[in-house]
Amino acid sequence: MPILEVDNIHSYYGHIHALKGISISVKKGEIVTLIGANGAGKTTTLRTISGLMKPRHGHVRLEGEDLAPYKPHEIVYKGVAMVPEGRRIFTRLTVMENLEMGAYTRTSKPEIEQDLDRVFALFPRLKERRRQIAGTLSGGEQQMLAIGRALMARPRILLMDEPSMGLAPVLVEAIFDTIQQINKEGTTILLVEQNALMAFSIAHRGYVLQTGEIVLQDNAENLKKNPMVQKAYLGME
Amino acid sequence: MQISAPSFSWKEAVRVGVLGGAIAILISLVGMVAAFGERYIVYGWFSMGQVLFLAPILFMVSLTLRREKASTSSKTVLHSLLAGAVGGVMLAVLVLLGQVINLRAVLVNASPRLYGMLTFNQGLPAGPFVLIAVTALLGAVAGAYHLLPPRWQRTLSQAVIWLILTGLMRDLIMNIVVRWRLVGELFKTVLFASSGLQPIGAIVLLLLIGGLVYWRSGQPAGRGFSLKNQPPTIRWASIAGIVLIFLTLPQILGVYFSEILDNVMMYILMGLGLNIVVGFAGLLDLGYVAFFAIGAYTMGVLTSPELRAEPLTYWQALPFALVISFISGLILGLPVLKLRGDYLAIVTLGFGEIVRLLVLSDWLRPWLGGTQGIQLIAQPRIGSMVLNTQEELYYLFLLGVGIILFIAIRLKDSRLGRAWMALREDEDVAMAMGINHVVVKLLAFATGAVFSGLAGTIFAAKLTSVYPHSMNFLVSINVLALLILGGMGSIPGAFVGALVLIGAPELLREFAEFRYLVYGALLVTMMVTRPEGLWPEERRRLELHEAEEELKGAEPVPAS
Ligand SMILES: Nc1ncnc2c1ncn2[C@@H]1O[C@H](COP(=O)(O)OP(=O)(O)O)[C@@H](O)[C@H]1O
Ligand SMILES: [Mg+2]
Numbered sequence: 066m067p068i069l070e071v072d073n074i075h076s077y078y079g080h081i082h083a084l085k086g087i088s089i090s091v092k093k094g095e096i097v098t099l100i101g102a103n104g105a106g107k108t109t110t111l112r113t114i115s116g117l118m119k120p121r122h123g124h125v126r127l128e129g130e131d132l133a134p135y136k137p138h139e140i141v142y143k144g145v146a147m148v149p150e151g152r153r154i155f156t157r158l159t160v161m162e163n164l165e166m167g168a169y170t171r172t173s174k175p176e177i178e179q180d181l182d183r184v185f186a187l188f189p190r191l192k193e194r195r196r197q198i199a200g201t202l203s204g205g206e207q208q209m210l211a212i213g214r215a216l217m218a219r220p221r222i223l224l225m226d227e228p229s230m231g232l233a234p235v236l237v238e239a240i241f242d243t244i245q246q247i248n249k250e251g252t253t254i255l256l257v258e259q260n261a262l263m264a265f266s267i268a269h270r271g272y273v274l275q276t277g278e279i280v281l282q283d284n285a286e287n288l289k290k291n292p293m294v295q296k297a298y299l300g301m302e
Numbered sequence: 303m304q305i306s307a308p309s310f311s312w313k314e315a316v317r318v319g320v321l322g323g324a325i326a327i328l329i330s331l332v333g334m335v336a337a338f339g340e341r342y343i344v345y346g347w348f349s350m351g352q353v354l355f356l357a358p359i360l361f362m363v364s365l366t367l368r369r370e371k372a373s374t375s376s377k378t379v380l381h382s383l384l385a386g387a388v389g390g391v392m393l394a395v396l397v398l399l400g401q402v403i404n405l406r407a408v409l410v411n412a413s414p415r416l417y418g419m420l421t422f423n424q425g426l427p428a429g430p431f432v433l434i435a436v437t438a439l440l441g442a443v444a445g446a447y448h449l450l451p452p453r454w455q456r457t458l459s460q461a462v463i464w465l466i467l468t469g470l471m472r473d474l475i476m477n478i479v480v481r482w483r484l485v486g487e488l489f490k491t492v493l494f495a496s497s498g499l500q501p502i503g504a505i506v507l508l509l510l511i512g513g514l515v516y517w518r519s520g521q522p523a524g525r526g527f528s529l530k531n532q533p534p535t536i537r538w539a540s541i542a543g544i545v546l547i548f549l550t551l552p553q554i555l556g557v558y559f560s561e562i563l564d565n566v567m568m569y570i571l572m573g574l575g576l577n578i579v580v581g582f583a584g585l586l587d588l589g590y591v592a593f594f595a596i597g598a599y600t601m602g603v604l605t606s607p608e609l610r611a612e613p614l615t616y617w618q619a620l621p622f623a624l625v626i627s628f629i630s631g632l633i634l635g636l637p638v639l640k641l642r643g644d645y646l647a648i649v650t651l652g653f654g655e656i657v658r659l660l661v662l663s664d665w666l667r668p669w670l671g672g673t674q675g676i677q678l679i680a681q682p683r684i685g686s687m688v689l690n691t692q693e694e695l696y697y698l699f700l701l702g703v704g705i706i707l708f709i710a711i712r713l714k715d716s717r718l719g720r721a722w723m724a725l726r727e728d729e730d731v732a733m734a735m736g737i738n739h740v741v742v743k744l745l746a747f748a749t750g751a752v753f754s755g756l757a758g759t760i761f762a763a764k765l766t767s768v769y770p771h772s773m774n775f776l777v778s779i780n781v782l783a784l785l786i787l788g789g790m791g792s793i794p795g796a797f798v799g800a801l802v803l804i805g806a807p808e809l810l811r812e813f814a815e816f817r818y819l820v821y822g823a824l825l826v827t828m829m830v831t832r833p834e835g836l837w838p839e840e841r842r843r844l845e846l847h848e849a850e851e852e853l854k855g856a857e858p859v860p861a862s
Contacts, residue, residue: 138733153730157727169721169736218735
């Protein structure tokens with residue numbers, strides 16, 4: 066059974082039909098990527114999964130359980146954590162406080178300590194700057210913090226919304242290496258990206274989203290070779 | 303292009319002089335100078351009136367000197383002298399103009415008395431020249447002052463400021479010290495004259511304060527006195543000392559100040575409550591007075607024999623009042639759950655007005671007394687003693703503040719406190735962290751409401767009556783203002799803010815009808831120079847000053 070199953074969801078902003086029957090499944094241990102141009106509906110998909118929006122039709126299931134009756138904060142307790150688009154760290158809190166906030170749903174102190182060590186091992190920079198006000202971090206460090214914060218929830222599935230957004234190419238590579246490492250350590254990841262090349266380099270499988278519909282799905286290798294993908298997302302002719 | 307620090311040029315000097323002179327003219331024409339002509343700072347030497355028209359010129363000159371860097375020391379002094387003289391010329395023009403045309407027809411305060419004050423009573427041909435000479439001299443002094451080493455600057459400025467304050471506050475200080483015979487006599491014979499200070503007292507005071515400041519600024523610059531860094535014995539001793547001071551304050555200060563203190567404490571209670579709503583949770587509530595009213599009226603309804611055959615005592619009614627406040631906090635919270643920012647502010651404002659109009663209404667008159675309010679409200683008893691004097695009520699307030707302070711501190715570091723903080727920063731992301739924003743928001747409103755309700759009950763007991771007109775919108779604004787003044791989100795800030803905002807106007811009674819003018823000027827100055835508040839929350843201070851500190855402490859390390 067997949068960890069996450071998005072089954073034919075339709076989401077709306079008022080009259081705007083943003084998602085027109087989307088189905089995605091993510092199996093345990095995978096990195097699955099969802100790529101698409103601006104406005105395709107990627108963020109809307111993640112918002113629907115995490116309960117911030119309710120689909121008008123269709124279901125989101127976590128290990129077989131329908132998430133429809135749950136509120137957004139309850140869905141976090143079920144094991145869904147998010148790295149939101151544009152990072153959205155708590156800019157006026159310290160790095161440490163941001164991470165503590167990420168562990169809000171947790172109760173076991175030793176486990177939290179353990180995860181903190183893990184985050185600091187992944188991002189030594191954050192350890193150096195743990196007393197600093199988060200708003201004063203650089204863009205790359207803020208992205209690390211957003212990821213670290215989500216990991217502090219020890220999620221069963223991690224949703225990431227365009228982690229490469231606004232970062233210099235070197236930093237993007239570093240962030241993607243870390244994402245891969247996080248996955249190898251056992252976290253299942255649904256990665257939303259516009260940077261298709263980078264996304265395919267670490268993902269196992271992928272979906273291509275266009276104006277609220279899935280137009281392609283395959284493993285990453287095949288997607289990379291797909292002429293339509295190459296033309297539209299990889300900038301090749 | 304050459305980059306150099308802008309120097310204090312003669313053009314700048316004239317500009318500064320004109321500005322200073324303009325402010326001085328304004329203060330003169332408002333009537334303050336003449337009104338304080340007889341209010342001596344040092345008896346027979348100089349009065350508050352003179353301070354009022356000389357200080358702006360001096361202030362402008364030194365303000366500019368602090369920003370600009372002069373090329374040479376002689377130029378600095380010369381240009382400051384020029385600036386001072388220009389200020390003096392402006393005032394002199396006012397005086398001369400007053401001789402030619404009758405300014406009084408439009409400007410009621412342009413009186414011969416004012417002209418006399420401005421010219422140091424030196425009559426006509428000489429007067430204006432004396433004035434210009436004095437301001438020029440003062441300007442030069444400001445320039446010279448600027449050349450002193452910082453330690454001496456601080457010593458001088460603090461000594462002078464304290465001298466002026468002490469002279470001005472003579473009556474208030476005497477009011478306190480007459481109660482202690484020996485000190486009272488000493489102050490009366492050596493320090494103070496019938497108005498202001500005695501010359502000899504002034505000199506002693508100058509030396510004393512100057513010496514103290516000089517010595518203090520020689521001490522290694524720590525990060526200030528922090529209880530946390532002290533060994534346990536000192537820590538506990540200081541805490542015990544502070545508690546003792548608070549316990550004996552009414553004895554030290556007497557009735558008049560106890561009443562002010564009671565007022566301050568009432569606002570501290572409300573401040574601590576609103577601090578949770580606005581400071582911690584970031585929910586801008588402008589109808590906060592509603593809960594104060596609900597607390598006070600619940601106390602009134604339950605304990606006044608006017609309304610009940612068998613009235614309760616204060617202590618019996620208290621739990622009801624708190625529970626009802628809590629519930630009304632929830633009731634306010636429910637409809638505004640989805641609102642943010644300005645919308646929230648407007649709706650809560652409406653809530654405050656609704657409560658005020660309800661207690662005022664004829665419709666509820668049989669229960670709440672309408673415009674007449676409620677009288678004969680019970681005062682708390684302890685054993686056989688009724689707490690009814692200002693001093694006794696002080697202890698009730700102190701107890702209330704103590705308990706609320708404890709709760710507020712514990713809440714701040716609790717899980718709930720964290721959740722509030724996240725909510726304040728970013729509501730959507732807070733939800734994505736697993737925070738139940740509905741519960742957390744409602745708890746913020748309800749907790750704040752309980753604190754305010756408690757303040758209301760003590761208020762009702764203090765006056766033994768409540769009226770609808772005490773429950774007006776200005777109370778909400780005052781509480782919000784004291785939080786901003788003290789530092790939003792900061793618990794000690796609520797104390798400092800209440801003390802300054804509620805306490806200071808009482809001290810400023812010295813300024814009579816100019817009280818609110820001075821008060822407004824003080825507030826504006828404070829907010830310009832310390833936007834983060836007087837005692838800001840640590841993170842706010844970091845946020846606003848981290849950049850500055852980084853610049854100051856910057857090592858020439860290449861950026862990584
Ligand atoms: N808050 C909103 N209100 C109305 N329409 C929205 C809102 N957010 C997104 N949309 C619309 O929904 C569509 C999908 O948006 P989004 O999910 O943000 O796309 P992506 O994340 O792929 O860039 C777009 O057409 C966008 O204009
Ligand atoms: Mg998006």
